[in-house]
Amino acid sequence: MAESPALNGSSDQSLTTVPSKRLHEETDQTSTVLSPLNPDFNTTTSSKQSRSTKEKTPMHREPREKKESLKKREAKGVSVQADARATPDRSTPSNAKRKPADKDQPPDSLSPLRYKLPPPKTSDYEFPRGPIYVPHHSIQSANGREIQFYETTEQKGFRYVHCIADPSFPSSLFYRQSETEPFHPRMNFEDSSSHLFFDRDGTQVTTEKGFRMARANVGVRGGRWYWECKITSGIRTPPTQNGDVPQSNGVETGTGQESSEPRGHVRMGWARREASLDAPVGFDAYSYGLRDVGGQQVHMSRPKDFFPPGEDIREGDVIGLEISLPSLALHRRVVQGQYNPAVDSNDTTVAEEAGGAAAAPDIIRDKVPIRYKAHLYFEQFEYHSTKELEELLNPSLAASTSTSGPASAQEPNPSHPLVPLRTLPDSYIRIFKNGKAMGTPFENLFAFLPLASKPLAQTGARDGLDDGMLGYFPAVSVFRGGAVEVNFGPDFWYPPSSSSSSVDKLNGENHNETGDDRSNSLRARAVSERYNEQIAEDVTYDIIDEVDFWLQDGAPSEGRNGINDRLLSVRGPVASGGREETPTSRGQQQASEIKEIVQEDE
Numbered sequence: 001m002a003e004s005p006a007l008n009g010s011s012d013q014s015l016t017t018v019p020s021k022r023l024h025e026e027t028d029q030t031s032t033v034l035s036p037l038n039p040d041f042n043t044t045t046s047s048k049q050s051r052s053t054k055e056k057t058p059m060h061r062e063p064r065e066k067k068e069s070l071k072k073r074e075a076k077g078v079s080v081q082a083d084a085r086a087t088p089d090r091s092t093p094s095n096a097k098r099k100p101a102d103k104d105q106p107p108d109s110l111s112p113l114r115y116k117l118p119p120p121k122t123s124d125y126e127f128p129r130g131p132i133y134v135p136h137h138s139i140q141s142a143n144g145r146e147i148q149f150y151e152t153t154e155q156k157g158f159r160y161v162h163c164i165a166d167p168s169f170p171s172s173l174f175y176r177q178s179e180t181e182p183f184h185p186r187m188n189f190e191d192s193s194s195h196l197f198f199d200r201d202g203t204q205v206t207t208e209k210g211f212r213m214a215r216a217n218v219g220v221r222g223g224r225w226y227w228e229c230k231i232t233s234g235i236r237t238p239p240t241q242n243g244d245v246p247q248s249n250g251v252e253t254g255t256g257q258e259s260s261e262p263r264g265h266v267r268m269g270w271a272r273r274e275a276s277l278d279a280p281v282g283f284d285a286y287s288y289g290l291r292d293v294g295g296q297q298v299h300m301s302r303p304k305d306f307f308p309p310g311e312d313i314r315e316g317d318v319i320g321l322e323i324s325l326p327s328l329a330l331h332r333r334v335v336q337g338q339y340n341p342a343v344d345s346n347d348t349t350v351a352e353e354a355g356g357a358a359a360a361p362d363i364i365r366d367k368v369p370i371r372y373k374a375h376l377y378f379e380q381f382e383y384h385s386t387k388e389l390e391e392l393l394n395p396s397l398a399a400s401t402s403t404s405g406p407a408s409a410q411e412p413n414p415s416h417p418l419v420p421l422r423t424l425p426d427s428y429i430r431i432f433k434n435g436k437a438m439g440t441p442f443e444n445l446f447a448f449l450p451l452a453s454k455p456l457a458q459t460g461a462r463d464g465l466d467d468g469m470l471g472y473f474p475a476v477s478v479f480r481g482g483a484v485e486v487n488f489g490p491d492f493w494y495p496p497s498s499s500s501s502s503v504d505k506l507n508g509e510n511h512n513e514t515g516d517d518r519s520n521s522l523r524a525r526a527v528s529e530r531y532n533e534q535i536a537e538d539v540t541y542d543i544i545d546e547v548d549f550w551l552q553d554g555a556p557s558e559g560r561n562g563i564n565d566r567l568l569s570v571r572g573p574v575a576s577g578g579r580e581e582t583p584t585s586r587g588q589q590q591a592s593e594i595k596e597i598v599q600e601d602e
Contacts, residue, residue: 264482489526
């Protein structure tokens with residue numbers, strides 16, 4: 001029988017079928033701490049023992065990132081070739097460690113995602129094409145005017161803005177943002193639900209289906225703004241005492257009883273990017289609406305009486321909607337947890353002393369140009385509803401799934417522990433009917449800057465980024481024949497100058513006439529003024545992105561009138577072949593990569 005190795009250099013032991021327990025070595029019993037009871041402390045022995053202990057200690061492994069399977073990614077419509085996880089970037093060491101992102105603070109010093117695209121086609125430099133109008137039906141308004149409605153092209157899943165190729169932007173792959181006809185503030189054809197019909201100006205909206213919503217192509221982020229909405233088809237005006245049905249002139253008549261069945265229903269209000277388009281205004285926590293039946297205010301699907309009893313919103317009525325939001329400096333203090341009501345009570349002071357944590361972060365617009373139905377679009381990640389506000393909408397769901405504990409039980413406020421449940425101090429929405437102040441149905445609106453708003457959870461989406469289009473948008477929803485006409489100014493049916501002053505006196509408010517803070521000005525500004533500012537901001541952001549990309553390429557001076565050689569060189573693997581030209585296909589890359597996306601012709 002073979003002999004086992006000698007233990008401790010002395011006695012031999014026979015090999016048994018069951019291995020015996022290892023005998024402790026003499027050095028194992030030596031204490032590693034110097035003390036009166038341990039006079040034979042040996043530094044060398046203790047250091048060896050310490051190293052031996054470390055070597056025997058199991059290595060701690062970081063939890064692996066949970067990745068979706070190939071079938072799940074294909075079901076979501078994510079291109080496998082474009083997925084950064086499908087082909088690792090060999091330019092980045094495999095053992096490189098990533099610094100974990102702080103979930104409580106938005107990232108800084110970031111750049112938009114970059115893409116390597118084929119050279120633009122000649123047609124890409126042409127002026128952007130307008131929407132394709134397909135005649136659908138016409139209706140007759142209350143004053144006898146015929147309104148023709150059209151069906152327009154639609155894109156869903158992401159946020160889409162028109163773009164155009166420009167030789168002045170070589171570092172940005174020649175593409176920049178653009179506008180298309182009609183060139184004025186209107187309802188957004190690309191930001192509306194299906195089965196909605198518009199006129200050629202984009203100011204008239206109707207549907208034959210259930211409630212559908214459309215947002216305007218301009219949003220507000222701070223200040224005091226006003227727009228109007230006229231009901232062209234809805235609850236009819238009641239007959240007079242002699243039985244005649246008068247034409248709607250914006251004046252309430254009769255006893256409040258309807259002359260016949262309503263020709264549909266409408267709602268109007270303000271909505272954020274996350275608000276559902278397949279639901280009425282006021283359905284969730286991301287929109288605030290006014291209902292035509294009884295003039296009720298609606299938020300999170302909870303209607304409350306607002307107008308006097310028996311007073312509805314009828315055909316021909318003009319509803320004015322004013323919103324007031326604090327400055328972005330104060331807004332950032334709220335979402336970053338820096339708001340102190342004792343110190344930040346004066347919004348003008350906050351705007352003047354903005355700095356530190358409240359400094360404005362960079363506007364990061366992750367977008368990629370795509371071609372869809374003969375149109376060029378920038379495809380951007382859309383924002384989605386958060387768990388906290390979904391639980392606020394459905395208390396029964398919160399009771400069964402909430403893990404926030406006492407924090408979720410608190411009422412929304414500017415200092416709420418959960419960022420999505422923080423509200424903006426001194427914010428409100430006021431309502432006017434035919435120039436008459438009706439009151440303030442909504443106050444302390446929810447904050448919308450990151451991290452109160454989060455992008456849709458999908459590959460490539462990054463939290464904590466502001467793309468410059470987060471805010472509140474004028475919104476309307478129509479139901480089974482209901483139709484409205486919007487007016488964003490400056491020529492209002494009932495100008496807000498006198499209306500705003502009257503409601504201030506009604507509420508006993510006295511705004512300061514001095515200072516640059518628009519939220520404290522006496523006159524609410526027309527949304528049309530914000531439209532021009534928004535275009536100027538888009539141009540500025542395009543130039544900033546071009547300079548940023550140019551600096552990333554080493555600020556080359558050659559090739560400014562053509563495609564730079566270094567720009568065309570691809571770092572890392574390149575996705576070969578083409579991809580299906582659909583509005584939901586998108587290549588996701590890290591900010592330091594330039595990947596190639598080949599677009600095939602239809």
